[in-house]
Amino acid sequence: MPLSPMSAPAKPSLLQVLSSPRVWLLITLGFSSGLPLLLVGGTLALWMKNEGLNIKTITAFGLVAMPYSLKFIWAPLLDRYALPFLGRRRGWMLLSQLGLMGAIAAMSFVDPKQSPMTLAGIATLVAFLSASQDVVSDAWRTDILSEAERGFGVANFVTGYRLGILASSPIALTLSDTIGWQRTYWVMAALMMVGVVATLLAPEPEGRAPRNLRDAVVLPFTDYFKRNGAVAVLVFLMLYKLGEAFAGPAIVNPFFSELGFTNTEIGWISKVPSLIASIAGGLLGGLLMVKLGMRKSLYIFGALQALTNLTYLVLALVGKNYAVLATAISIDNMCGGMATTALGAYMMALCNKRFSATQFALLSALSNLGGRSLAAGAGFFIEWFGWSTYFCFTVALAAPALVLLAFLRQDAALAPTEEPALATAGPAPEGTPATAVAR
Template sequence: MTGFAKHRLKTLALLGSLYISQYIPLTFIYEALPAFVRQQGMSLEAIGLLPLVALPTIFKFLWAPAIDRYGFTRWGHYRFWIISFQLLAIASAAIAADLTPDRNFPLVLAAMFALCLWCASQDIATDALAVGVLTSQERGWGNGVQLSGNYFGAAIGGGGMLILLDWWGWKPSLLIMTGLMFVALLPIFNFRERRAQKPDTSQFVLLDLVRFCRRPQIWRWLIVLVLFSTGPMIANTMFRPLLVDIGLSMTEIGLLLGAVGYAAGIVGATVAGLLVARLGRRRSLLWFCGLRVFAIAAYLLPAFGIVNLPLLYGVAIGSQLTNGMAMTALFTVMMDRSELTTPGTDFTLQTSLIYFGGIFAAPLSGVAATAWGYEGAFILAIALSLGSVASISVLVERNIASIESTLKNEA
């Protein structure tokens, strides 16, 4: 293996470790914490407050321009922010470990909010670093690594942490989580960042957001981002209660949606990372999103009463596999649309729009399932997913083609 190949491999391993480290605590908050505090006798009203701690992941685009512009560049601009935010996240998790959820729930919420804030902020810097260190031809691979890291971190923070909480309780489990976060941070200490361009710090910081939104025809791309996650969010939100109604135990659901589902997501992201460069941006995005429509359509089988365990595993695997592929292709194009002077701002604003689309779609799932049953909710998810594919084809086909032309010229 040549020195250059070793360097690129180390870079991909670095990015993978960073995405793993930030998704362990985020998925712990989303998945493991609600189940644990409910087991401890916490009221549903109190548990309903937990989503509020995730607000930084939605609004992180507001402070992304500051991370792009300012930093202690002697350490490496984004390297400084990544190390700082990760150490703050580790400290927040360690503080939470000394609290008892059933006795100090408001303080636990505050610690979890801080943990989410630092992880969301680290994500800005990590995405910006990825935009800068990956060449245009490497972005398919890089985003395959990113999504694989996300899924692997989610598997640890969700199912893995639930198992630890069940075995050893609150404090030992959170201390183990802090240890894992620190280990995942170690590769960044040996990384030397080179930043080719510096942003203009003379103008008002939020103007970077305005500049992105004023790009020619950018509204077409923003519509695509908002629609992208609506269908999958509706389908995935209703699949979990459907499994409960079918009669699966919590352990069976955890294995189905956690270990097996996330493993399928890793495979999908890895496969897509290999294919994006060969198929091209346009075809990858259209084909993978098209495959995702068929995976969502498979949810109708258990909804109509066709139920057996192998089928349910097939549905869960297909959903996460195709979603990992589609997300890898989408993130690759998002990197292409991020300027090297403001990569954190540009990429974060795009990811926030994806979250917005999912958040607005989630309440529709419950309304649709109540009015029309699970079948109606999944049909709505299929329709919105088809709309997402149509928006990609109609609104951004030429733009993606022009990006591919630019990449060929660069090569």
Template sequence: MSQASAGAKPTSYKGWAGIKRAFGTPSALTMLFLGFGSGLPFLLIASMTLSTRLRDVGLDLGSIGLISLASFFYLLKFLWAPLIDRYVFPLTAFLGRRRSWLLAAQLGVAIGLVALAFTRPELGVTSLVTWVLFASFAGATQDSAVDAYRIEIAPAAAQAALAATYTLGYRVGLIVAGAGALYIAEFSGWRSAYLWMSGLMVLPIAATLLSREPVAPETTVIRKIDFVGAFWQPFSSFFSTNGLLLGLSLLLFVGLFKFPDQVIGVMAGPFYLDSGYTKADIATVSKLYGVWTGIAGAFLGGFCVAAFGFRRMLAVAALAVALSNLAFMLMAEHPSEIWAFYAAITADNLSQGFAGTVLVAFMSSLTNRNFTATQYALLVSLANLPGKFIGGVSGYIVEASSYSTFFLLSAMTVVPTLLLLAWLWRRIKDPVVSGESA
């Protein structure tokens, strides 16, 4: 699961044989389970399952949107990611730098989900918000450690394949936390649903314990700098590599890329309920059929990046995500009609899966392996930050206009993204087609 030694013969990742080699590495299997661990808590503490639970007990759309901001740690994980790069977690230090943080974060997620199982949001949201904060901090820490682990166990040319297998695990986690939790909630209540979800964290925990610690690069710098330097050095390194103008432009592009998707995430669950669908309908279409469609999109993205590079695929993905939002207008015009639900979910999840893999491959290419967790956490946070904050007030936007207007406006936000990509076109490079064996 670690990189080969520096003297190993480079392994080609070009063509069909290279694709099979990249997807067949043991690192890919590890990322499958770590991806599951990252995907499992997200809907339960930061997105549709939580918002559906809150709507189910009678909360208004404005309150649901504001409560979703309690998961903001997912957006700010770059603030403590330098600690993940610089130090081992004390209580689990025997596992090594990356795995020590992984295990601690995974245990934190499990504890947070157990606590959320026993909250009663219909009686007051203070306890729920407190545990959402705790669980989102643990989940964000887990994501940073997983991303650093993935980047450090394989060369740049294999990152699209590992991103695809990670996405497969992540999407399976979404199926379980979405469809699985909704089915359980429908028949046994929300407490049972959250308790079952917490128990499933044993799978990524086992993967962490059984996997190997990645080998640090020979030019490791992070160990040689002090505590304060651990926070500023990753950022200064990024701008030293890219320059101020290009660096800022890359960060802005990443921040805009997923905006059309992120901005509608909080309203998805309430929109489905308000359109006349039951929790079982939502589970079946959105979080069972839809997530498998997203997995297909993720692997399509992995294959396309391997075949064509990520530059052209960035343009395709940005357009697909924006246009897929228009499919929700079809649902708004045909409420309670199951065919419209399937059509919208097909467009949305296929484009999301494709775009997610393309963006991961692109962001991985921008990181310095001496500061993997910090730089990648910054990029991921930027990819989610603008849409998340707009999503926090999305309930008020819908109440002041309509769902159809909201979806149309979200699709139009792709325009500045495409303009910026046009400027970046000759300034970004696709990865080389060979590298060390993973």
């Protein structure tokens, strides 16, 4: 039986926040959101490498993650319509989670070498269902948490998200060395039950859906694009993490394998430090932003996340070395976490709170679009020039975003601080927290 919704008092104590069941449910919902991400990314890339596929095919599979960058297209529909069970939020969450269980299990029955296109199709379906789950879970936590619960609730969601990544990367890679890839994906499919149980226990938020498709679809977009500098800011968002995308797990995992690291070593030596470092980097970035401000943080953290790709150049030069691998991964992910924090805060400043669910889905999706699409051809560059030159190239990819940032006005595309009431709209559409940008 679902937990009943709770009404937070005006000034709740820390104990009252900690005793709220819904903030703890966010750990399990975060786990369910984080689990599928690498099953169609870095973990899948290593499976394909083990099966003997070339680097061009492996990097081209980066396109299966495109639904994460396009989720803003169907996000308004999930906001507008409700399924005939469990309510508007929980119904879509449950449907996407059950679909993920089936689709992840289906991947296990496909031979990557014999049927790469079939595997690509199923992996794309996994990405679509996972992106849909992200949209609805973001809306659920925005709707259900009181103002006092948001900080702790978001922290719990991120913790669960990182645990999901832990399960689908180091744990999955270790399992692949012992029980094989097919059974590993069965286990990953079964772990989606964590999210199913959480959804059944979760309370359904109060609130009405947007009154019509115009409110749900048109207004969020017209509100954003009527602002000065709106298009230039979108270009900046697409470029900002381009260098990091070209050194993502789907590319560096095969690189680690070529150096002679086993799946278990890649899973534990690389992934555990990366999770710890990214969490630490996010917290450090948030603290530094108070002192530096938005613009300086975007500059400094953006430059750092690019320069840290040179640590992989060092690894390419020295070869298989556990200490260098752990150090490179830790530094890269700490600076990447700082940049992610700055970018997430910037995107929040761009969102009108009346339409923040759809606008944040649009901005977060487009911020990943350039990297995910262009990095699919990285294998050709690697085969032509080698890993050392390639990692130098990823550093140079940061320059366009930082140059563009210098020409953007301070107030370019920022959401207005005060908004008049909408005569045509129903209740204000739901928002989405900044942590949605880690996927």
